[in-house]
Amino acid sequence: MSVVRGWPVKHFSLALAVWLWMGASLPAEAAATYFTTPQVLKEFFPKSQRVSFRKVKPGPAELAALQGRLGYKPAKPEYVIFVATTGEHVDGYAIIDEELGQHEQITFAVKLSPEGVVERHEVMVYREKYGEEITDARFRRQFQGKTAKDAVRAGEDIDVVTGATISSRSMAVGVRRALILLDELILKKPGAVSKG
């Protein structure tokens, strides 16, 4: 039987056209940019009164401590740490950063509790052609509850997405850096920060 010729194929073609029509009539969605900075902050802290930010520039001692804990020197000379507050109470922190995927930078955001526990991880911009499965909830959910004491290492306590090993590792590296930055620069040494 030929796949192209014959009545079953005609019906198949029509069914395919109808299926395509119905499928494409659902709301179409473009990929790549999932959140802008204001959107992700409002998403992270919907009940807070205010979200401000601090610019933190690690000194030589902090850099040495960060390098010791991370195993590498942080790329940026200055980091922005968002602080959500209600009155005088700190509701939590957020760090937006980038990490190199297979070829392109992945922009991500990490929401942390006042005690420095990861409460949520979001991919804000995904620029790679492949590996977008790391934006799935089941991958991002693994970071919830991680602290600076955890390894947060792909293949160890973070399961990687099959076919997106490098992007998975990049997110693990990024979240671990966010944990260490907050712990070292805000939670351990609050006096070392300057208000932006």
Added chain:
Amino acid sequence: MPRRLPLILLSLLLAPLTGLAQDEGSTPEKPASDAPRVPQEEQPKQEEGPRLDLEGLEDPAATGTTPPAPNAETPGESAQETFNQRLQPTTTLTQRAAAILDRTTLGGYAEHDFIVPEQGKSTFRNHRYVLFVYSHISERISTATEIEFEFAGSPLKRDGVLGAGEVLLEFSVVDLMLTDWLTFRAGVILMPVGAYNLRHDAPAQELPERPIAYTTVVPTTWFESGAGFLGGFDLGRDWRLSYEVYAVNGLDAKILDGQGFRAARGSHLEDNNDDKAVTGRVSVSPFLGLEAGLSGYTGAYDLEGRRVNMVNADVFWRLGAWDLTGEVVRAFIDPGYVQGFPDGSTANTRDRVPTGMFGFYGQANYRFRIEPFFRLLPDEWHDGHFTASLRYEEKDTDTEFVTAGDVSRLTLGLNFRPLPPYVLKTSFFWEKSGGDGQMPHAWSRDFWSEGHWNFMASVAYLF
């Protein structure tokens, strides 16, 4: 069929527009933390939530520190405008090149081997160098191409004579994203028969040699010219289902014992008959680290409509430091001959084609670290690891007879991966073929007494 063709084409053209039109009027719901990600135009309105004191902040995400105005351009529209500008005759070549580079990713991977066989000479082998070009034509349309130079391309020197090497497009597609679970793909397509053909890139593999059944029965890299659909969606909280289905030119009649379908693949120029083969794969993943797939292929291989039917099952399971993976493939081939090419073609013969093929592999990879060793290495390699691998595999490229095309192989491997994109691999395999008329299995006594070994080292990297 001809009268309905315009209807089908019209559907193809209008369907994405219909989706876009509905999208403009949709009212997005606020996403929960576990909700599937949606693009920024679907996000909640900026007036809700906390007051944002972001004055003086250079946007760390480069996605905008202010909410988009109601009628502001979306990134897609902006990209579309840029693309239209490229088509203007007044645009200079330099401007066009700059606009292309802005949206294009260049990359690739390569693999270089050193082989020491039990019999024969040792050799270095410049196996492959593959260039990737990925480009977003617009937010919804993208293209991906891999240009492979195998054995350094052309010319290739063998027996003192410079002959033709290989420069091939083994993957070159343009994708039209209709919805987030439905993408239309056309071009030179990686055949979705099994998982290995889809994820064959050398840096992603732990052993330097590909599984023998997956270079013959499934002739990795197996590519065909065609078109179809792919996508995936979540099923509940953890499960995910992915699919690919294509119509392709398909295999021709150059089906041989020993090399399987290797010479029958590849249909860049034309089909050898009017039949279009259909291939597809469906995979389910109940949680991260476990995936099982079922795939198949059906298509006529000659002008008389004799068919190749193929079914494949694959599984991947990550258990802590262990990766367990395996595949099995069975091909059913209508009895026929290596013919079916245009009249006068020297490819037409009276040689019979095999009527069935079979193959499988099972592989275990174990990742480990030797901490004192890694402390001696530069900082950027501190998260590296070693991987030990064990694979057993068999292939039978003619199930009717026991021939040299029947092979079983046991491979041990050890590799060092200082960073995910770079790996130094070594492997040692023991192999026996059925050339002596005995079906080779690892559990047969003559597997060890009659077999031979091969050592291989390889460096593979992704850039």
